Amino acid sequence: MKAKDVLGRRGEAVAADYLTQLGLRVIDRNWKCPSGEIDIVAIDRGTLVVVEVKTRSSLDYGHPFEAINAAKLARLYALASQWARAHDLRFSGFRVDAVAVLDTGVDAPRVEHLRAVS
Amino acid sequence: MSLGRTYAVALMGLDGSLIEVEADIGQSLPNFVILGLPDASLNESRDRIRAAAKNAGIPLSARKITVNLIPASLPKRGSGFDLAILMAALRANGDIRDTGNTVFLSEVGLDGRLRPVRGVLPAVIAAVDSGHGDIVVARENLAEAELVPGARVLGFDSVAAALLHFGAKPQELTLPTASPQRPDTDGARSAPERPALDMADIAGQAEPRFAVEIAAAGAHHLMMMGPPGAGKTMIAERLPGLLPDLNDAHAMEATAIHSLAGAAASCRELLRRPPFENPHHSATPAAIIGGGSGIPRPGAASRAHRGVLFLDEAPEYERRVLDALRQPLESGSLVIHRAVGAAAYPARFQLVLAANPCPCGLASGKGANCTCTAQQRRRYFGRLSGPLLDRVDLQLTVQRVSMADYSTNEASESTATVARRVAEARAAQRERLQRWGLSTNSEVPGTILKKELKLPESVVRPLNDAMRRETITARGYDRVLKVAWTMADLRGLTQPGPNEILEAQQLRQQVVTS
Numbered sequence: 001m002k003a004k005d006v007l008g009r010r011g012e013a014v015a016a017d018y019l020t021q022l023g024l025r026v027i028d029r030n031w032k033c034p035s036g037e038i039d040i041v042a043i044d045r046g047t048l049v050v051v052e053v054k055t056r057s058s059l060d061y062g063h064p065f066e067a068i069n070a071a072k073l074a075r076l077y078a079l080a081s082q083w084a085r086a087h088d089l090r091f092s093g094f095r096v097d098a099v100a101v102l103d104t105g106v107d108a109p110r111v112e113h114l115r116a117v118s
Numbered sequence: 119m120s121l122g123r124t125y126a127v128a129l130m131g132l133d134g135s136l137i138e139v140e141a142d143i144g145q146s147l148p149n150f151v152i153l154g155l156p157d158a159s160l161n162e163s164r165d166r167i168r169a170a171a172k173n174a175g176i177p178l179s180a181r182k183i184t185v186n187l188i189p190a191s192l193p194k195r196g197s198g199f200d201l202a203i204l205m206a207a208l209r210a211n212g213d214i215r216d217t218g219n220t221v222f223l224s225e226v227g228l229d230g231r232l233r234p235v236r237g238v239l240p241a242v243i244a245a246v247d248s249g250h251g252d253i254v255v256a257r258e259n260l261a262e263a264e265l266v267p268g269a270r271v272l273g274f275d276s277v278a279a280a281l282l283h284f285g286a287k288p289q290e291l292t293l294p295t296a297s298p299q300r301p302d303t304d305g306a307r308s309a310p311e312r313p314a315l316d317m318a319d320i321a322g323q324a325e326p327r328f329a330v331e332i333a334a335a336g337a338h339h340l341m342m343m344g345p346p347g348a349g350k351t352m353i354a355e356r357l358p359g360l361l362p363d364l365n366d367a368h369a370m371e372a373t374a375i376h377s378l379a380g381a382a383a384s385c386r387e388l389l390r391r392p393p394f395e396n397p398h399h400s401a402t403p404a405a406i407i408g409g410g411s412g413i414p415r416p417g418a419a420s421r422a423h424r425g426v427l428f429l430d431e432a433p434e435y436e437r438r439v440l441d442a443l444r445q446p447l448e449s450g451s452l453v454i455h456r457a458v459g460a461a462a463y464p465a466r467f468q469l470v471l472a473a474n475p476c477p478c479g480l481a482s483g484k485g486a487n488c489t490c491t492a493q494q495r496r497r498y499f500g501r502l503s504g505p506l507l508d509r510v511d512l513q514l515t516v517q518r519v520s521m522a523d524y525s526t527n528e529a530s531e532s533t534a535t536v537a538r539r540v541a542e543a544r545a546a547q548r549e550r551l552q553r554w555g556l557s558t559n560s561e562v563p564g565t566i567l568k569k570e571l572k573l574p575e576s577v578v579r580p581l582n583d584a585m586r587r588e589t590i591t592a593r594g595y596d597r598v599l600k601v602a603w604t605m606a607d608l609r610g611l612t613q614p615g616p617n618e619i620l621e622a623q624q625l626r627q628q629v630v631t632s
């Protein structure tokens with residue numbers, strides 16, 4: 001596994017813990033289909049939450065959130081409904097969240113969370 | 119606190135409007151939006167601001183920053199909003215304290231330095247007028263901004279220095295250690311002083327000298343026709359030297375135009391001497407009256423405001439250029455309409471026209487060597503339309519300097535001597551005209567000439583005759599009176615006599631066109 005993938009996995013684990021602490025129920029991780037991958041799928045009081053996690057080891061190449069662009073968001077919205085169809089589940093609504101993890105490897109990872117990004 | 123508010127100024131011509139800059143930080147993915155009709159250069163400021171803030175040590179928030187420029191319907195352009203937007207964005211993130219009513223007028227560089235902008239003087243005037251006396255500018259603009267009475271101006275070299283002033287944490291800031299050498303506008307770059315143009319340089323030419331003295335004393339427009347080498351340009355260039363210094367209000371107007379028309383930070387003090395504009399005869403209407411894409415910029419006519427606009431080879435100008443001058447000659451201002459809006463610039467200049475007697479220039483005196491056909495000559499002067507010439511009070515023919523005048527050792531009168539007489543004549547005019555709020559004879563409307571300043575019938579009889587024969591228009595009639603009044607003022611008379619009327623008529627009729 002490449003270093004960047006190790007970092008990504010670690011970031012996703014940190015993000016999942018963080019969301020659980022917030023009271024969300026994480027029900028799926030790294031779900032893949034031909035049109036892409038969802039990092040974390042969670043449920044927040046009946047709402048389906050598709051979470052994109054971005055992890056960086058420093059801010060030298062910009063803030064992790066800056067890497068989430070409009071095309072990526074559009075894909076996540078499409079994936080959310082695909083995931084629901086694939087699992088034959090119905091929800092009162094769905095949203096896309098973004099979690100940025102800054103993991104310098106020295107201090108504890110810093111987590112930032114944006115709800116319902118668009 | 120996720121809202122920051124600062125102030126800037128949008129200029130439409132010389133009229134500035136106070137702009138409220140609001141910045142909001144939304145909990146959403148990083149983005150930077152500017153609302154409120156920004157033009158391309160203002161939209162580019164997003165990238166300048168992001169880099170400048172980072173290099174000053176306090177990066178912008180990694181969230182969605184929405185900047186609104188109020189009033190949203192007024193088109194805004196240029197880079198002068200950079201600092202105001204940056205300060206609002208950082209205030210919204212809580213990095214600095216509230217900047218209150220401070221107005222920010224500066225561009226930022228990627229390296230976090232503050233850059234001077236054009237038009238600081240009119241912008242500061244507008245800010246002070248709307249009750250915002252605290253101004254922040256780039257250091258190069260400091261001297262210009264401080265010219266405005268009532269402005270409390272701060273000049274900074276860098277974004278970091280400005281942030282420090284407004285309460286940013288010093289340990290976070292990256293203050294530039296030594297500011298890189300910038301061209302010094304005080305010393306090295308200023309051109310060597312040109313030798314002053316003095317009336318004493320003109321040999322002989324008694325009549326043109328008298329005409330230019332009258333022009334200076336009464337602020338009359340002047341047209342000179344004569345062969346090449348007769349000294350028309352020499353005489354015209356010496357007119358500004360005869361004019362008195364501009365008073366505070368006029369100096370402020372003239373400096374404001376030059377602040378907008380010139381390079382950024384080119385004004386350091388008030389323009390006290392009347393400006394002299396000498397455009398080339400290939401100039402377009404936009405170059406003379408103002409124009410350009412977006413919000414129109416002032417042209418030569420406005421840059422000559424409160425000074426002299428000299429059109430050498432006047433018949434070589436395009437006819438529409440010459441006719442475009444008729445409006446400012448009457449109203450003293452120019453309104454230029456473009457898609458984004460209309461800009462009004464003052465343009466109260468003294469017009470000096472010079473022309474050759476014909477296209478080849480040899481038709482003076484006997485005109486023996488002239489190669490022009492009659493038709494060519496007619497067409498040449500046809501460009502100078504009647505309505506334009508009708509507004510020119512003084513029209514005279516300049517002859518070649520005679521050998522006797524040229525070789526004489528007798529010195530002509532110097533500019534200083536003539537300027538003293540001009541100043542006295544101006545004082546006499548002010549005293550007579552102040553009750554109507556006027557200061558020079560050229561401004562006096564016909565109604566006052568015909569009522570309060572009415573001359574006895576015996577004095578104006580030759581003029582009345584000319585009017586009856588229809589050799590002079592009603593406007594021409596008034597203009598002869600104005601010139602006669604100026605002559606009387608120069609000679610220390612209480613009012614013009616028959617001599618002044620006749621001489622004034624002479625100085626109007628010598629140039630026969632077509």
